[in-house]
Amino acid sequence: MVVSGLLATTAIVLTTVTASTPVREDWFRFAALAVCASVHLQLSRRQEERRRSRKPTVQIDLVGIWSFAGVVVLPIHLALLGIVLSRTQRWVVARRPLYRFMFSTSSVLLAAVVAHEALAAFGPRTWSRTGVIDSIAEFGILMLAGIVYFSVQAAVIAIGIILLRPSQPTIRTVLGTKDDNELEALTIALGTVAAILLVNVPAALAIIVVVSVIGNRIAEINQLQEAVRTDPKTGLLNIRGWREGAERALSRVERANGSAAVLMVDLDHFKSINDTWGHPAGDDMLEYVAHALRGATRPSDILGRFGGEEFVVFLPDASTDEAKLAGERIRRMISELHVPTTDKRGGPVAITHRTTSIGVAIYPDHAKELGDLLQSADAAVYEAKENGRDQVRIAS
16 A cells, blocks of 8 residues: 555656646636536435445445546646545545545556556547547547556555455455446546546536436445345355346256256354354354355356355356366365454454365256255255265265
């Protein structure tokens, strides 16, 4: 985080000392973007408070529309000033720790400087009288700037996540979810449109304000829908969400006359963790196991928390041998976990060398319905426990 701040500060100093002095038109555009950002922030305040209270991790915010528009049309001094002003207003709403605000702001400032320099390399932008061929070239330049802006932010935040959570990082945990990335891409796209409108029809920015506020409300609705399907402790699907996804995947496998597998993953002697170190330690263990499951499976696999210390995995297009290999990989990764946590008195401890019993059921060999596959996998778990635990067992 310190490195991110130093890089942002260095880039800002090097860029601003060589930038041209803003003229009256620049100040007018700066004021227009600042007003639009403030109106957007105030109208979406309650939605943003609720979204952030439900998701304490990295949060994608549509206020970036105005930040990227400033990067495109303003001198770098004013673009960076606009970012600081809008993010400061959002910080008052978000009520997050200052160090997190400074880190995320530095990533946006650094991305703004790099994207602005990428645009400057192609000369000044003029869109008042652009022909068809020229518009295609301009579109390509703007798209390049958007990719740069997106990539720099993603890289800085990813590095921060890896440093804070160095244990077994995966692409999904480092780069964010599909919904997060789609919302960030939408933000940059709307920022591009806002920049073009600011140059040609400034009053039409009101349309972008309306769209941005509606976008915040849609994002909140999507978050609520996701919360209904997600287990809050692990971030995996709950059994309802898992069943929905697994049923759809099983239907595709059935139509293709393929095979699939259901894995039931049961942590051995999990109650002893709660009894020895307390329930917070058990929660930490569950979180790390979920992280290990993400690292041991494919993006197409469907992961869920079945309940208690049990997890469930649906493997589409997996044979018996492939399912057993996946189970062994999961068992091994869980056994290698080093979970830093606290005991009942708050002292530091580490949970290590935990074993897992895993049951495997194969479609269509053991059953053709998802509920029957779950029962077969669960029965295989009990066979694994009766035969000494810490093993992968194929259903009888």
